[in-house]
Amino acid sequence: MDTAVDQIVHAATSADGTSPLDEATLIALHDGLGDLELTDTALRFIHDGELSLVVHPAHRGHGAATALLSAAPEGPLSAWSHGNHPAAARLAERFGWVRERDLWVMRRPASVSLPDVVADGVEIRAYRDSDAGEVVRVNAAAFAHHPEQGSMDRANLARRMAEPWFDPAGLLVADDGSRLLGFHWTKRHDAALGEVYVVGVDPAAQGRGLGRALTLAGLQHLGGLGLSEVILYVESDNDTAIRLYSGLGFTHHDTDTHVQYRRA
Incomplete structure (x- = not known):
């Protein structure tokens, strides 16, 4: 640059x-x-x-x-x-220009204790190179209506993985033995700050508590790195996700908001 x-x-x-x-x-x-x-x-x-x-x-x-x-x-x-x-x-x-979207930043101290991960019949494990196609598939299904995340393809996945912060151990996948049902991509910014980067669950596997299980598994991974704080980004109108994250100790303040404007 x-x-x-x-x-x-x-x-x-x-x-x-x-x-x-x-x-x-x-x-x-x-x-x-x-x-x-x-x-x-x-x-x-x-x-x-x-x-x-x-x-x-x-x-x-x-x-x-x-x-x-x-x-x-x-x-x-x-x-x-x-x-x-x-x-x-x-x-x-x-x-x-009109105000079109509000994106919240939510935060939680990494030191706050977490409940156990429960994912019956599913193994939550670290990413393997052979998972790339399945991660792209699950991502496309989970974020079909998301204007940014939903467009990720194999090339974009590889480009993100080429970033210095990428750690395969921090990309957790939910594997039922035949396919991936979801993933949680965590991100370490520095010695103090981590991020719930992307949590995606295949719509066909919704209702099994995998979003919560994957989020918890990722938070436990980040907590083990000795970080002070974990953040995440969530659409302000995504009530389901906000309830999940609030229940795990994340909070939001009005000043922690990104705003998207659009010109017709």
């Missing part, structure tokens, strides 16, 4: 407490995909219908974001405000 881009992103992350770019965007930037417009003080990046706009904290309030957004190509676009930044909300209102 360009050094100037990295400097702007790093400065914004330090100032706002959260990265202005999500993982998929960072990967696309690193791989040289999409359309990047870069100035000395800001950047605009468009990839796969999603716009990212980042202004260096030292240069905010001087019209850099307005200029870049005004010059953006016409047509449907979406954009995330990571951390629900007030300036992003004002910019969206000024340009007529």
Whole structure:
């Protein structure tokens, strides 16, 4: 990734407490995909219908974001405000973008005790290379209506696994002996922070408690790494998942929200 881009992103992350770019965007930037417009003080990046706009904290309030957004190509676009930044909300209102999705960040201390994992007739084990096709299949079925996660194919799976943080021991699968019924992909960010990265259960296996069992197994794995905190991302209207995570000690605060805006 360009050094100037990295400097702007790093400065914004330090100032706002959260990265202005999500993982998929960072990967696309690193791989040289999409359309990047870069100035000395800001950047605009468009990839796969999603716009990212980042202004260096030292240069905010001087019209850099307005200029870049005004010059953006016409047509449907979406954009995330990571951390629900007030300036992003004002910019969206000024340009007529509508608030479309809220993505919650939920957190729990890693030290809080967990109940036992119960998964009758299913082995929960670490990922093997031979599981790749089944993970993609289960993911596609579980996230058929999810605009980002549901599009993962074998190439995207391999690309994610090429990231420095990937650990096969942290990708847990539920195996009934003939096929995979679900998986829990955990992520270790650093020495203190872990993440419930993706939990997916084949719709054909719903109702067996596998989502809870896989979540618990992943939390136990993360807890064994000596982390301080575990986070996860969940759609604000996914009541079933929020009940599950709340019951496992995860909490959410209003400031821990990412907002997606859309231009018609």
